[in-house]
Amino acid sequence: MPTLTTHSPAETEMLGERWGREAQYGWIIGLSGDLGAGKTQLVKGLARGLGSVARVHSPTFTLVNEYSGGRLRLFHLDLYRLETREQIVAAGLEEYLQPDGVTVIEWAERMANDEWRMANLRRVKFEIIGETERRITYEDTDA
């Protein structure tokens, strides 16, 4: 599994920007890791790499933010407040798992892997290893 360490918020954002430039229609990027690990920072880069100038912030109350204006639409989900499959379905989030664009999900670990069928998933794990160091491990799964 590819692993890298970033040493600043800007570096994490740059990684997201690179992924945004590479992103293809239908991609899902699942982010897991503690509060403050850098998930939202990466999403800022993703939006920029896709060419959107939208202001990125965690969709804590709305559950989904949509950023347009780029090469592909970006749907930004945050599952922090959701725990069960039922809650995720009830919140209407299932449609974003076959996105008309690209979906990025914070707190993706809230989704049990065997309960969801996701194609084109990049699973990303963030670990805080220092004040400004973050270890980022990722893996692509094609189903």
Ligand code: ADP
């Ligand atoms: P999350 O969405 O995972 O809760 P955020 O991206 O909102 O995390 O916040 C990450 C915080 O950590 C920000 O305050 C950011 O400035 C700080 N930070 C320090 N070093 C890094 C790094 N290498 N990558 C990302 N964020 C970092």
Ligand code: MG
């Ligand atoms: Mg966040």
